[in-house]
Amino acid sequence: MLRKPNHTVAAAWLLIISLTMPGTPAFAAPAAEEVLSVMGMDKGQIAELAQGKPVTYALPESNNTDLAMGIAWYLPTPLTKVSRYLRQKNPDPLDVDVITYGLLTEHGGAASLAPAALSSEEIEALLNAEPGSQINLSAVEIDNFKTLRQMPSKATKGAVLQHYREILFQRFVAYRRGGTYAIAPYLRDESLESKPSLELRQAVNTNAILPRYFPTLYKAWLDYPQPLPAGAEEAFPWVEKTVESRPAIILRHRISTDWNGGILVLTREFYAPHSYNSSQWLTGCLAYRDGTVVFQQVHSYTDQVAGIASDVKHIIGRELLKDKMLKSFSRLCNISGQCL
Numbered sequence: 001m002l003r004k005p006n007h008t009v010a011a012a013w014l015l016i017i018s019l020t021m022p023g024t025p026a027f028a029a030p031a032a033e034e035v036l037s038v039m040g041m042d043k044g045q046i047a048e049l050a051q052g053k054p055v056t057y058a059l060p061e062s063n064n065t066d067l068a069m070g071i072a073w074y075l076p077t078p079l080t081k082v083s084r085y086l087r088q089k090n091p092d093p094l095d096v097d098v099i100t101y102g103l104l105t106e107h108g109g110a111a112s113l114a115p116a117a118l119s120s121e122e123i124e125a126l127l128n129a130e131p132g133s134q135i136n137l138s139a140v141e142i143d144n145f146k147t148l149r150q151m152p153s154k155a156t157k158g159a160v161l162q163h164y165r166e167i168l169f170q171r172f173v174a175y176r177r178g179g180t181y182a183i184a185p186y187l188r189d190e191s192l193e194s195k196p197s198l199e200l201r202q203a204v205n206t207n208a209i210l211p212r213y214f215p216t217l218y219k220a221w222l223d224y225p226q227p228l229p230a231g232a233e234e235a236f237p238w239v240e241k242t243v244e245s246r247p248a249i250i251l252r253h254r255i256s257t258d259w260n261g262g263i264l265v266l267t268r269e270f271y272a273p274h275s276y277n278s279s280q281w282l283t284g285c286l287a288y289r290d291g292t293v294v295f296q297q298v299h300s301y302t303d304q305v306a307g308i309a310s311d312v313k314h315i316i317g318r319e320l321l322k323d324k325m326l327k328s329f330s331r332l333c334n335i336s337g338q339c340l
Contacts, residue, residue, distance in 0.1 A: 103237055103238070116168075141184070220232075239252070260287070
């Protein structure tokens with residue numbers, strides 16, 4: 001008697017044949033070397049990783065205010081350990097100079113920023129805010145601070161800080177509901193404006209990793225608040241840290257997702273109070289050799305490198321950015337306790 005064909009077995013054999021036929025792509029995870037090459041590292045730079053030292057490299061810059069750098073580092077540390085460390089949401093585990101931090105939620109209101117404080121000098125700068133490069137505020141925000149100048153001096157400090165927290169919270173709500181398009185520009189001298197909304201979209205479009213390996217996440221990141229793909233998690237951290245010897249309360253959006261046993265983290269600073277306009281970076285880790293390769297690409301936008309002698313300013317700015325990235329990765333290396 002003839003047996004009826006086992007359709008499950010037949011389907012399995014067809015799948016095996018399809019994956020082994022010439023010209024048919026198999027569903028294999030990309031090797032770390034391929035990813036690093038796509039990120040912009042050449043063969044020589046990738047070979048340097050075996051020496052156990054961080055390797056930095058230049059990235060294409062999207063405009064004359066953009067400072068861009070990449071870094072990669074091989075650690076003889078298990079991928080699970082590094083991935084678990086990078087999953088920490090707040091503060092960023094590679095962050096330095098953080099004074100205090102928290103998470104923003106619409107339900108929490110401006111009270112989410114209650115731990116944030118400012119020096120008397122920064123309070124005075126807000127109270128007397130004018131268009132220019134010393135502080136990042138929109139035209140409406142500057143006008144609102146002018147009304148506080150009429151208050152009694154004893155009440156002014158607390159009122160300014162509370163009003164500033166309200167401004168930060170409203171910027172978060174606007175971004176949460178409207179994405180980069182809803183970021184209010186900063187008013188500069190002569191009615192000019194700096195537009196983080198454009199800068200952050202340019203940063204996404206210069207990235208080679210997302211459209212190649214994460215096309216759905218790429219689209220959601222570019223056109224946020226589109227729904228995130230399954231498995232992606234987001235948070236809205238804020239940090240207070242020292243930037244150019246001044247305290248700064250910075251608003252961030254962070255998205256993380258698994259990647260071949262490692263992790264990919266996208267971070268966007270959609271508000272910075274001074275010194276730079278916005279920043280965006282990609283951090284991740286993948287299995288490599290007998291350990292883990294950790295990598296990061298940063299785009300930081302600042303008006304300080306535009307204008308006269310822009311080329312020289314960019315050279316200096318890139319060196320400062322590289323030093324900051326090296327400090328961050330040194331922190332990771334020291335915590336892992338397994339530096340080569």
